[in-house]
Amino acid sequence: MRKKIVDYIGIVLILALLSNVFFLHSEIRDLTKNYPDEYRSYYIPSSLQMKFFSLGYHHAFSDLLYLWFLQFYDWYNKSVRYSYMVHTFEVMTDLDPKHQEAYTIAALFAFIPLKYDLVYKFLDKGIEKNPENFVLPYDAGCYAFFSEKNYERAVKYFEIAYKRNPDKSLLKNLYAKALSRKGDLDAALDYFEDIYARYKDDTTDEGNYYRSAAMRHIWVTKNAIAERDVKEAVSKYRQKYGKNPLNLRILVNEGFLSKIPKDPLGEDYNYDSNTGEIKCVSKFDPKAITGRW
Amino acid sequence: MTNKIDWLFFIKQITSISKNTYKESIRSKIFYILMAFAVLILGFAVILSFLTIGSQKRIILDLGLAGISFFSVMTSIFVGIGLIYVEIEKKTIYNVLSKPMPRSLFIIGRYFGMMAVLGTNLLAMLLILTVLLAIFKGFTLMVFYAGFFIYMELAVITAIAIFFSSVASPVLSAICTLAFYLIGHTSSTFPEILVPLLHNQFEKKVAIALFHLLPDLSMLNVCNLITYEIPIAQGFTIRAIIYTFSYVLVLLVAACLIFRKRDLV
Numbered sequence: 217m218r219k220k221i222v223d224y225i226g227i228v229l230i231l232a233l234l235s236n237v238f239f240l241h242s243e244i245r246d247l248t249k250n251y252p253d254e255y256r257s258y259y260i261p262s263s264l265q266m267k268f269f270s271l272g273y274h275h276a277f278s279d280l281l282y283l284w285f286l287q288f289y290d291w292y293n294k295s296v297r298y299s300y301m302v303h304t305f306e307v308m309t310d311l312d313p314k315h316q317e318a319y320t321i322a323a324l325f326a327f328i329p330l331k332y333d334l335v336y337k338f339l340d341k342g343i344e345k346n347p348e349n350f351v352l353p354y355d356a357g358c359y360a361f362f363s364e365k366n367y368e369r370a371v372k373y374f375e376i377a378y379k380r381n382p383d384k385s386l387l388k389n390l391y392a393k394a395l396s397r398k399g400d401l402d403a404a405l406d407y408f409e410d411i412y413a414r415y416k417d418d419t420t421d422e423g424n425y426y427r428s429a430a431m432r433h434i435w436v437t438k439n440a441i442a443e444r445d446v447k448e449a450v451s452k453y454r455q456k457y458g459k460n461p462l463n464l465r466i467l468v469n470e471g472f473l474s475k476i477p478k479d480p481l482g483e484d485y486n487y488d489s490n491t492g493e494i495k496c497v498s499k500f501d502p503k504a505i506t507g508r509w
Numbered sequence: 510m511t512n513k514i515d516w517l518f519f520i521k522q523i524t525s526i527s528k529n530t531y532k533e534s535i536r537s538k539i540f541y542i543l544m545a546f547a548v549l550i551l552g553f554a555v556i557l558s559f560l561t562i563g564s565q566k567r568i569i570l571d572l573g574l575a576g577i578s579f580f581s582v583m584t585s586i587f588v589g590i591g592l593i594y595v596e597i598e599k600k601t602i603y604n605v606l607s608k609p610m611p612r613s614l615f616i617i618g619r620y621f622g623m624m625a626v627l628g629t630n631l632l633a634m635l636l637i638l639t640v641l642l643a644i645f646k647g648f649t650l651m652v653f654y655a656g657f658f659i660y661m662e663l664a665v666i667t668a669i670a671i672f673f674s675s676v677a678s679p680v681l682s683a684i685c686t687l688a689f690y691l692i693g694h695t696s697s698t699f700p701e702i703l704v705p706l707l708h709n710q711f712e713k714k715v716a717i718a719l720f721h722l723l724p725d726l727s728m729l730n731v732c733n734l735i736t737y738e739i740p741i742a743q744g745f746t747i748r749a750i751i752y753t754f755s756y757v758l759v760l761l762v763a764a765c766l767i768f769r770k771r772d773l774v
Contacts, residue, residue, distance in 0.1 A: 221622055225628075227710075230564065263699075264701070264702060267698060267701075268695055268698050268702060270693070271694035271695065271727075272694045272697075272726070272727040272732075273571075273575040273578070273579070273730075273732070273733075274733055275567075275571040275575075275732065275733045275736050276571045276572050276574075276576075276732075277570045278571075279557075279561075279564065279567065279568045279572060280557075280572075281570070282564065283557055283560050284561065285559065286561060286562060312733075312738075314737050316665040317561075317563045317564045318564060320563075321562055321563075472579035
C-alpha cells in the first residue's frame, strides 16, 4: 500500500514538473519573441580561438561557418545583421584564407544593400591573402566599374586582375575600358590596340568578339583623344587671342597642336569654329576598318 | 643461428596475438557504432553540400576527411584503451603470458592487431568518400595521401592508448589519451598563443621545448592542403613517417618496460 502511494506521488510529481516546464517554456518564448534576430544566442569565438578549437580541421570548420553564413546572411530583412557579419567573415577566412567563395559571397551580401566599404573590405582581404587569384580583383573591379561607377577604383582592381592573368583578354579589355572611363585615354588605346592585334586574324567566336569589340573601342577612343587634344589646343588659343581659331591649321601653325588630327579612317574631322569642337564624319564600319588598320 | 630462430618465434607470436586482437576488435560494438557515425558524417557532408553556393566538392572533401579522421581517432582511443586492461581484468592474459614468451610481445602484438583494425576501418571509409567524390566529380588521388597521414596519426594515438592501457584503468586511459589528442592538435599554436602570454624567459623556453617535444599531430594533418591541391613540401613525407615511427617506438618501448615489471596479480 505504502509503495503504491510512493509510486502515485512520484507520477504526480513528474506530471506536475512536466506541466511546469511546458508553461515556463511557453512564457519564456513569449518573453523573448520580440528580441531582434541578431541577439539570439549565437557566438563565434575569435579566429585564434577557432584555430585552437578546430583541432587542425580548419577547412572543415571554415566550411561549416560558411554554410551558416549563407543561411544567416541570406535573410535580408535583419536590421543590424551587418554588425556581426565582419567578424563572422574574418573568422571564416582566417581559418581558410584561400576560400574564394567566402570572399565573393560575403561581398555579394554586402553589395545587396550597396555597402561598398564592406564589399571592398571583404575582397581586399581575399586579394591580399591570395596573390595568384585573379577572380577576386576582377570581382571587386566589376562592383566598382558597373555599379559604383568609381572608375579610379575599377582601374586599380582590374589592373591587379590583369597583371595576375595577362593572357585573359576579358581582363585586359575591362582594364582598358576602366582606364578610358577614368580619362586615361592614351593608355586605354594602347591596350585596345593590343587586343585588336591579338585577334586580327582570329576567326573563332572569341576572336570575332574581341576583334569587333576592340575595333569599336579603338574608334571611340581615337575620336575621344582627338577631341580632347583639339579642345585643349582651342582653349589655349582662346586664352591667347580671346576667340576660337578659324581652322585646325592655325592651331598647328601656332604650336598648340603637333599635327592636324585625322579620324580613325584617316579622314579629316569636321571642325566647328563657333564651338571650337571637332566631329567625326566617317561612319563606324568594321569592314572599312579591316583593310586600313 | 639461434638469433634467427628467436626472431621467427617472436614474429609468429606477434602475428598470432595480432590476429586475435583483430578478430576481437572487429567484433567490438564501439567499432561499429563509431564507423556508423563516420558514414553518417559522410552522408551529412553530401547533404550539407547542397546548401552551399559553389563549394560543393570541397565541402564533401573537407567534412569527409575531417569526419574520417575524427571518428578513426575515436575508434583508436575507445577500442585501444581496453586492449590491455580488459585482458588483465578478465584474467585472460594469463593464458597468453603463461606461454614461454616475453611480455613485450603481447603489447606489440596488440598494437599491430589494433593498427590492422584501424587500417581496415580507414580503407572502408576512404572508399566510401572516394565513391561520393566520384559521383560529384571531385575525386582526387590525393585523398589516399591524406588517408595515409590519418593512418600515421592513428599510429601515434593507438600507441598512446596502448601505453595508458598498460598502466591505468580504461577511464583514466581514455582521459589521458584524449588529452594527448587535444595537445597533439593544439601544441602547434603554442608559439602563437601560449608564448606571448608568458613573461618569464625560462617559461618561454619551456613552452618552446614542449612545443617541439609533444606529439604534433596537426603536422600530420595534410587534409587542408588536399582541398587546394597545394604541393606537399619536398622531403615532408619521409620525415613525417620517421617522426611518427619515432613517437610510436618511444611509447611502445615505454609501455613494454612498464608492462614487464607490472604485477598482474
